[in-house]
Amino acid sequence: MNRREGSLEADSSISFLPHLEAKIRQTHNLARLLTKYAEQLLEEYVQQQGDPFGLPGFSPPRLSLAGLSGPAPSHAGLPLSERLRLDAAALGALPALLDAVRRRQAELNPRAPRLLRSLEDAARQARALGAAVETVLAALGAAARGPGSEPAAAPALSTANSAASVFSAKVLGLHVCGLYGEWVSRTEGDLSQLVPGGVS
């Protein structure tokens, strides 16, 4: 492995410690699994909100979530360590957002236990994946946060959120579920570059 700062691509001349290799594979597999779950969550979510959510071409305004946006187009061009740091940060911010969506959906769709459970699971799984990515980064000598930077604050919830219109809440939840899928998928892609021998 090339240990220059920011460069983590697997080097066939260096053998990974078995446990680190296993951890990377495990984390990558988790990300792959959660990508599928995120797709299912999105399907379940749009079904419960009713049409036009889920209809082809449905395109609500892109909402601004201060503190979290989707992976930037420039993400793929960043060094792998930086990409993984951004992945970990996003995964760390998502649980609070997913919890907020779950609480609102508990009011809007109280008789949709599967959706509510999926949102609860997604929050827990995002937290787990984020922690696993940070563990991998730490093991590789690339800390999740660079020196001098402050810990990222999780997006706080506006007290006005509960008073937001139902339609806005539905759109916001859609946005959060979409972000969750984008980031777990992005994480899976980034981790695949670390898996020794490539991804099967």
Next chain:
Amino acid sequence: MPDRCLSLTLDTAVISPQDPTLLIGSSLQATCSIHGDTPGATAEGLYWTLNGRRLPSELSHLLNTSTLALALANLNGSRQQSGDNLVCHARDGSILAGSCLYVGRKWYGQDNTCEEYHTVGPHSCHIPKDLALFTPYEIWVEATNRLGSARSDVLTLDVLDVGLVWEAAGLPACAPCRPRSDTAAPFSLERPGPGGGVCEPRGGEPSSGPVRRELKQFLGWLKKHAYCSNLSFRLYDQWRAWMQKSHKTRNQ
């Protein structure tokens, strides 16, 4: 570091009323108003969709240059528990604003207190007439003495649920019930299908079941007023056990 907040920017226009609750069959007057600070914005070309379906243009009209009005009549019940999605669109189809409509059933009456407390035994309530089908009833008990009052949990039931679940679950090979023509039933059972037949339970386990006094009364009424052979409490217990098992399997 300042708090980071969840914020929304669906603010080009606003629909009024926001998230109204309405009765089935009622009408709705709504407006979509574009915010004054939106440059060049006009209500010209705006249109409405309800649950993704574009509404006929004749239902809407311009109130002024920035407001499009909508008139809906004879509303159907909401398609989903989270409300019907009424959306105001710009000419290019983009979403400007939304409002969720909750269209529900009418409350058929006020609270009634029991009139027959002893007909089927002590501490009982007998409701011999004026029960409506396809209607959820809320039943509870209030007890008062010189020391104070207490109120039970609320039981919600539909008198037709038993027959519907039997048939929907397919547990017994049972022909649906039809009213006897020689009795003056307070209401008619609108269940299609052949008359007569025998209910053959397909097996199952007896269940301890909940308090079943009201169901016993209903079964008694059915035997008297409708052609339903082989109805029994044993059949009901078997159905309950099957339902509980199905519910557990679904939740796993």
